[in-house]
Amino acid sequence: MKIAVDAMGGDHAPRAVVEGMALAISDGGVPRENLLLVGQAAALAPLIDEVGLEGVAVEDASQSIGMDESPASAIRGKRDSSIVRGMRTVAEGRAQAFISAGNTGAVVAASALVLGRLAGVSRPGIAVPVPTHRGPCVVIDVGANIYCKPDHMLQYAVMASEYCKASFGRADPVVGLLNIGEEEGKGNPLIQQVHALLQGSGVTYRGFIEGQDIMSGVVDVVVCEGFVGNVILKVAEGFSESFLHDIFRKVAETTNGSPDVKAYMGSLKQRFDYAATGGAPLLGVEGSIIICHGRSHGGAIANAIQVATNFTRSRVNERIVDEVAKVSMLHRVADFFHIDQN
Amino acid sequence: MKIAVDAMGGDHAPRAVVEGMALAISDGGVPRENLLLVGQAAALAPLIDEVGLEGVAVEDASQSIGMDESPASAIRGKRDSSIVRGMRTVAEGRAQAFISAGNTGAVVAASALVLGRLAGVSRPGIAVPVPTHRGPCVVIDVGANIYCKPDHMLQYAVMASEYCKASFGRADPVVGLLNIGEEEGKGNPLIQQVHALLQGSGVTYRGFIEGQDIMSGVVDVVVCEGFVGNVILKVAEGFSESFLHDIFRKVAETTNGSPDVKAYMGSLKQRFDYAATGGAPLLGVEGSIIICHGRSHGGAIANAIQVATNFTRSRVNERIVDEVAKVSMLHRVADFFHIDQN
Numbered sequence: 001m002k003i004a005v006d007a008m009g010g011d012h013a014p015r016a017v018v019e020g021m022a023l024a025i026s027d028g029g030v031p032r033e034n035l036l037l038v039g040q041a042a043a044l045a046p047l048i049d050e051v052g053l054e055g056v057a058v059e060d061a062s063q064s065i066g067m068d069e070s071p072a073s074a075i076r077g078k079r080d081s082s083i084v085r086g087m088r089t090v091a092e093g094r095a096q097a098f099i100s101a102g103n104t105g106a107v108v109a110a111s112a113l114v115l116g117r118l119a120g121v122s123r124p125g126i127a128v129p130v131p132t133h134r135g136p137c138v139v140i141d142v143g144a145n146i147y148c149k150p151d152h153m154l155q156y157a158v159m160a161s162e163y164c165k166a167s168f169g170r171a172d173p174v175v176g177l178l179n180i181g182e183e184e185g186k187g188n189p190l191i192q193q194v195h196a197l198l199q200g201s202g203v204t205y206r207g208f209i210e211g212q213d214i215m216s217g218v219v220d221v222v223v224c225e226g227f228v229g230n231v232i233l234k235v236a237e238g239f240s241e242s243f244l245h246d247i248f249r250k251v252a253e254t255t256n257g258s259p260d261v262k263a264y265m266g267s268l269k270q271r272f273d274y275a276a277t278g279g280a281p282l283l284g285v286e287g288s289i290i291i292c293h294g295r296s297h298g299g300a301i302a303n304a305i306q307v308a309t310n311f312t313r314s315r316v317n318e319r320i321v322d323e324v325a326k327v328s329m330l331h332r333v334a335d336f337f338h339i340d341q342n
Numbered sequence: 343m344k345i346a347v348d349a350m351g352g353d354h355a356p357r358a359v360v361e362g363m364a365l366a367i368s369d370g371g372v373p374r375e376n377l378l379l380v381g382q383a384a385a386l387a388p389l390i391d392e393v394g395l396e397g398v399a400v401e402d403a404s405q406s407i408g409m410d411e412s413p414a415s416a417i418r419g420k421r422d423s424s425i426v427r428g429m430r431t432v433a434e435g436r437a438q439a440f441i442s443a444g445n446t447g448a449v450v451a452a453s454a455l456v457l458g459r460l461a462g463v464s465r466p467g468i469a470v471p472v473p474t475h476r477g478p479c480v481v482i483d484v485g486a487n488i489y490c491k492p493d494h495m496l497q498y499a500v501m502a503s504e505y506c507k508a509s510f511g512r513a514d515p516v517v518g519l520l521n522i523g524e525e526e527g528k529g530n531p532l533i534q535q536v537h538a539l540l541q542g543s544g545v546t547y548r549g550f551i552e553g554q555d556i557m558s559g560v561v562d563v564v565v566c567e568g569f570v571g572n573v574i575l576k577v578a579e580g581f582s583e584s585f586l587h588d589i590f591r592k593v594a595e596t597t598n599g600s601p602d603v604k605a606y607m608g609s610l611k612q613r614f615d616y617a618a619t620g621g622a623p624l625l626g627v628e629g630s631i632i633i634c635h636g637r638s639h640g641g642a643i644a645n646a647i648q649v650a651t652n653f654t655r656s657r658v659n660e661r662i663v664d665e666v667a668k669v670s671m672l673h674r675v676a677d678f679f680h681i682d683q684n
Contacts, residue, residue: 068525105523133584143522146530180485180572181447183410188488188569211576215584227530228570230522234553235574239581242475242557250606251593264592 003030003308004095007039008064008082009102011295014044017101020278020301022051028302030309032056036095038086039064061085064102067294071105075113083107087114090287097288097308099279101296107289108144108282115286118317120324123152124284125226126291127160128233129168134217138164138173143230144282150193151331153177153223157203158323159283160221166314167307168220176209176219178228183208194223201327279307283320288312345372345650346437349381350406350424351444353637356381356389359443362620362643364393370644372651374398378437380428381406403427406444409636413447417455425449429456432629439630439650441621443638449631450486450624457628460659462666465494466626467568468633469502470575471510476559480506480515485572486624492535493673495519495565499545500665501625502563508656509649510562518551518561520570525550536565543669621649625662630654 005021007014021037024030032055037044041060048054063081065074075084083102087110089095100107108124117124123145129136140160145152157175164173177195179187186208187195198205206219211232214222224232248265278300282289288311292304347363349356363379366372374397379386383402390396405423407416417426425444429452431437442449450466459466465487471478482502487494499517506515519537521529528550529537540547548561553574556564566574590607620642624631630653634646 070525070527146522178573180488180569183412185412211573211578212580212583214577215580224573227522228573231520231553231566231570232573232577235556235577236553236581238554238557239578241554247589251603261593 002095004036006100009100019298023302024305071109101292121284128280132217141226148225166316173220175221178224179208279304344437346378348442351442361640365644366647413451443634463626470622474559483568490567495536508658515562517563520566521550621646
């Protein structure tokens with residue numbers, strides 16, 4: 001298996017990426033020959049030497065796409081960017097996975113252009129595992145698609161369920177639809193239509209959930225529009241940053257560095273530091289595309305390499321194709337016979 | 343000034359409401375004769391005795407609306423409910439403000455039906471002051487209106503700016519539009535249209551902000567769709583509940599009740615306990631309507647009574663009418679002359 005990593009993507013690139021790779025090799029036990037660094041070879045050489053990454057293959061890419069560039073035009077204009085080149089290594093079968101902490105919109109756009117969608121999938125979606133007391137809860141979509149239609153969201157439920165089974169060992173993932181109330185009849189027309197579709201689908205559907213339920217772990221998958229999902233993620237991030245960090249400092253001061261409290265705070269911090277945990281798959285594209293937070297440090301990149309490895313090994317894309325086909329068949333049959341899916 | 347309070351609204355009603363009133367009198371210095379309890383008089387009598395609220399006027403209302411009832415039909419069917427009766431006391435000028443921790447949808451629907459909108463206002467919006475390091479940041483709308491149009495959101499910006507000036511003493515409140523990126527061109531068509539309108543309006547507009555910016559206090563007002571605002575609030579609530587409470591317990595255990603840490607944690611808890619802080623105004627209706635969290639305890643009700651008092655005293659509704667008129671005049675002039683408001 002070969003995993004390509006965008007050396008130029010993210011606020012701390014290329015150093016964080018190269019360091020993350022080294023970490024994946026030293027601590028994660030990832031074979032050196034499984035990794036492929038994508039970026040400006042000449043510029044990367046001294047860093048590779050410094051970090052001790054000699055022997056890792058480099059795919060030369062002369063251009064890089066900035067975090068603030070418009071995705072569509074960047075992709076069209078920069079054919080030799082690390083993002084487009086990285087996607088190509090997957091499209092050409094020279095790598096099975098591509099990881100980037102760069103411009104998320106550009107990664108999504110490039111995946112559509114270079115890799116294409118999995119058979120039957122209407123729109124890819126970004127699936128973020130959010131930490132809860134009962135393990136990760138997968139929130140989909142967090143911004144790949146801000147023009148969500150009901151059938152996109154139905155497919156998100158199906159794809160994220162398969163991802164949950166394959167990556168977190170849940171036998172029968174429970175799906176919730178994010179709404180502003182749990183009662184029937186709540187929500188806008190889009191939500192109402194998705195609600196009807198999910199009830200008639202093969203996924204294990206719990207019904208509506210609300211914002212506070214995401215972190216309580218009552219469901220394994222939360223389906224929402226890309227706009228809403230993106231905002232949620234950033235609110236949680238803001239909350240974590242503003243307050244947890246504050247608390248840590250205050251507690252450290254007043255407990256005079258009690259090792260017990262320190263260890264607890266450390267574990268909590270790690271759990272909620274969104275820049276330190278890496279790797280949200282873009283579900284629904286032909287390949288394993290893993291998106292990292294723009295502020296990723298080495299640890300997040302190393303983690304994403306692990307996520308990419310597991311994602312690829314689990315062959316979840318094959319299951320997604322099968323399950324999406326089943327759901328759309330059900331849908332067509334119901335349509336044909338005018339069966340009320342409620 | 344008379345403030346009517348829904349005795350039957352909220353998970354802990356009527357006890358929490360009656361206790362909250364007592365607290366407002368004893369600790370808040372609110373004159374007993376300024377308060378009016380709305381609910382089933384016979385059922386409230388023993389509680390009023392117990393809490394020592396004798397002498398507070400009671401407006402008898404034989405019905406109450408449950409938290410899960412459909413707002414529209416509940417309002418139509420229960421003309422003698424505490425929510426409808428409470429609104430009437432304001433409509434008839436017997437009270438200036440009405441507070442409820444009951445069914446939010448029903449409060450919004452009843453306000454439209456019984457009170458009506460302020461002159462020129464298209465849609466009322468719920469404005470929630472969210473705690474930040476730099477004081478409250480007002481998020482509008484958090485669920486009064488899930489069919490937001492561009493001009494509704496423009497008016498939200500205007501109304502919340504006036505509320506910020508009147509209630510938090512901000513001379514020139516800065517407005518941000520919640521989006522999934524800060525760059526021009528980001529977001530869906532609704533957001534793009536609101537962005538254009540805000541640039542041409544009289545409000546101090548900072549442009550797009552993202553989810554993490556709400557709690558950082560970079561703006562005084564955050565404008566968003568009701569659906570998104572509602573989800574945000576509940577995510578923040580879920581975060582606060584799941585984790586802050588967890589941290590408090592752990593820290594209390596390991597610091598053996600250090601008074602310094604305890605005091606800090608207490609202040610933090612108070613700041614983020616959404617059930618303990620009360621009072622979000624429904625902006626844009628004829629009167630002072632203050633909405634409390636369904637799980638409000640006495641402290642939140644007492645706080646809401648303070649909010650209602652200040653809101654009414656500040657005569658912010660008059661300023662809202664003036665400013666909304668100015669903005670819509672600007673808008674019409676621009677339309678007439680085909681002026682590009684960007």
